[in-house]
Each structure stands twice: as structure tokens, then as C-alpha cells.
Amino acid sequence: MTWSIVARDPDTGHLGIAVASRFFAVGAIVPFMRGGIGAIATQAFISPLYGSDGLTLLAEGLSPDWILATLTDRDDGCQQRQMHLIDGEGRNAAFTGEKCIDWAGHLVDDNVSVAGNMLAGHRVIAETLHVYKETAGAPLAERLLAAMDAGEAAGGDKRGRQSAALKIYRDQDFAWLDIRADDHPDPLGELRRLYAVAQERFLHVAETMPTRTNPHGLTDRRLIDEKIAALETARIAAGRASPSYATPLKLT
Numbered sequence: 001m002t003w004s005i006v007a008r009d010p011d012t013g014h015l016g017i018a019v020a021s022r023f024f025a026v027g028a029i030v031p032f033m034r035g036g037i038g039a040i041a042t043q044a045f046i047s048p049l050y051g052s053d054g055l056t057l058l059a060e061g062l063s064p065d066w067i068l069a070t071l072t073d074r075d076d077g078c079q080q081r082q083m084h085l086i087d088g089e090g091r092n093a094a095f096t097g098e099k100c101i102d103w104a105g106h107l108v109d110d111n112v113s114v115a116g117n118m119l120a121g122h123r124v125i126a127e128t129l130h131v132y133k134e135t136a137g138a139p140l141a142e143r144l145l146a147a148m149d150a151g152e153a154a155g156g157d158k159r160g161r162q163s164a165a166l167k168i169y170r171d172q173d174f175a176w177l178d179i180r181a182d183d184h185p186d187p188l189g190e191l192r193r194l195y196a197v198a199q200e201r202f203l204h205v206a207e208t209m210p211t212r213t214n215p216h217g218l219t220d221r222r223l224i225d226e227k228i229a230a231l232e233t234a235r236i237a238a239g240r241a242s243p244s245y246a247t248p249l250k251l252t
Contacts, residue, residue, distance in 0.1 A: 001101075001157065002026055003116025004041040005128055005147050008086050009140045010111050013171065015039040015086070018144040020164040020188055022157040027165020027180035034059065035169040038087040044100045044117045045080035047071075054085055064093035072097075082106070084113040103158075109133070114147075120155025127154040141168055141177060141195060148188055164188050166195065176206055204228055 004019035017031040017039050032051030033039040038058035042050035050071050057067045064085050072078040072095055084094035084106055094106040094113050103122060106115035107129050114125040114132075128151035135143045144166060152161070164187035165180040177198060181190035204224050210217035218224075 002043040007112040016168040022159035025182040026163040033169045035172045036088045040085040044082040068093045084115045120158045123154040124151045
């Protein structure tokens with residue numbers, strides 16, 4: 001009922017998942033992630049244990065191939081399920097059960113995989129992967145959004161649209177960005193709007209949050225306010241509206 005992309009930026013080690021479906025609140029049940037450890041998407045006839053137990057095994061240093069085999073071997077319902085994952089080093093693996101509803105399948109490439117079921121066809125994941133690779137060098141969030149837009153343009157979920165989500169972890173146990181459209185006529189478009197709004201203030205504040213290497217974080221609010229003010233001034237000078245009212249972002 002879903003297609004998703006699981007990726008690791010090899011330059012930064014950041015992990016991301018984007019997902020869309022004709023299903024309510026897909027972002028609540030498909031993506032599982034831990035900074036520096038790995039990212040897992042569990043879909044089709046979903047087993048949340050693939051996500052939670054998979055992350056535990058990734059944290060123990062076990063390989064994605066071994067984890068995938070272990071989780072499916074113990075599960076009599078695995079042929080109705082789909083899973084793909086990547087670890088903090090970029091090793092990845094994917095599984096599509098034989099009983100997943102057509103069209104169903106996956107593609108695995110360096111530091112990225114795309115998988116889907118109940119899709120309009122193979123082109124959905126092929127275009128998703130193609131655009132992700134073609135946008136190398138752009139911010140991870142923008143690459144994931146552009147990739148999902150391409151999959152939607154290729155047909156997406158054959159039943160239609162309802163929800164989507166984008167989640168990115170850096171090197172901490174909390175998300176750097178976690179946005180969802182749980183029930184929306186254009187969920188991927190709504191993700192782009194939310195991502196634009198996040199750039200107004202949220203992502204600047206996210207840069208100040210404490211980390212294990214810097215448990216104090218950044219507590220001088222003036223630095224944040226100055227950066228936000230400078231961006232707003234530049235936006236006004238360029239004659240652009242605030243991102244929350246702007247048209248969807250486009251890659252440059």
C-alpha cells in the first residue's frame with residue numbers, strides 16, 4: 001500500500017526516509033531510525049517489530065542482510081510483508097514477500113533503496129531512485145522530496161493518495177526533521193509546504209539543540225535571531241513571500 005525511499009548521505013552520515021501511501025498516517029508506522037545506527041522502512045502487511053527489533057540488531061553491529069533474514073525467518077507472515085534498511089556505514093538490504101500485492105518490488109543501490117507495493121508499476125520505484133541519484137549534491141531532505149515527487153508522477157500508489165512523511169536523523173537519537181501529512185488530498189505537496197515552513201525557524205533552532213558531544217547546545221538566542229532576521233531580510237529584498245505561503249520549493 002506504500003512506497004518509500006531509505007537513504008544515507010555518505011558525506012555526512014545523515015539518514016533519511018520518505019514514504020507515501022493511500023493509507024492514513026503512514027508516517028506513524030513505516031519509518032524507524034536511530035542516528036548513526038540505521039534506518040528501516042517496514043511496509044505492506046506491516047510488522048512494527050521489523051522496525052523496532054531491526055534497530056536493536058543494527059545497534060549491535062549486525063549486518064542488514066543478517067537482520068533481514070533473521071526477522072523474516074521467524075515470521076510466518078513474512079511473504080505478505082516488505083522491508084528495506086540501511087546501517088550507519090551504508091550497508092543495505094531489502095525484502096519483498098511473494099504475496100505482496102502487485103505491483104510490488106524493490107531496488108537497492110549505493111547508500112539508498114526504494115521499495116513499494118500496490119503500485120501503478122515498476123516505474124514508480126525506478127523514477128524515485130533515478131531522481132534521487134540525479135540530485136546528488138542537494139540537501140538530503142530536498143533529494144528525498146524530489147525523488148518521491150518523481151515516483152508520484154510515475155503513478156505512485158495505484159489506489160490514490162492520502163498520507164506521506166519525511167524523517168531525517170543526524171548523529172543523535174532524536175530527529176533533526178520529522179514532518180507528516182496524515183490525511184491530505186496532496187500529501188507530498190503538503191510535505192513540501194511543511195519543509196518550507198520548517199526553514200523559517202524550526203531548522204535553525206534544531207541546530208542549537210544539545211548533543212552528546214556538546215550537552216550544552218547553543219543557548220545564545222541572539223545568534224538564532226540574527227540568522228533568522230538575515231534570511232527574512234534577504235527574502236523580502238528578493239520579493240519572495242515567507243515560505244509558509246510560497247509555492248513548493250524547487251531544486252536549483
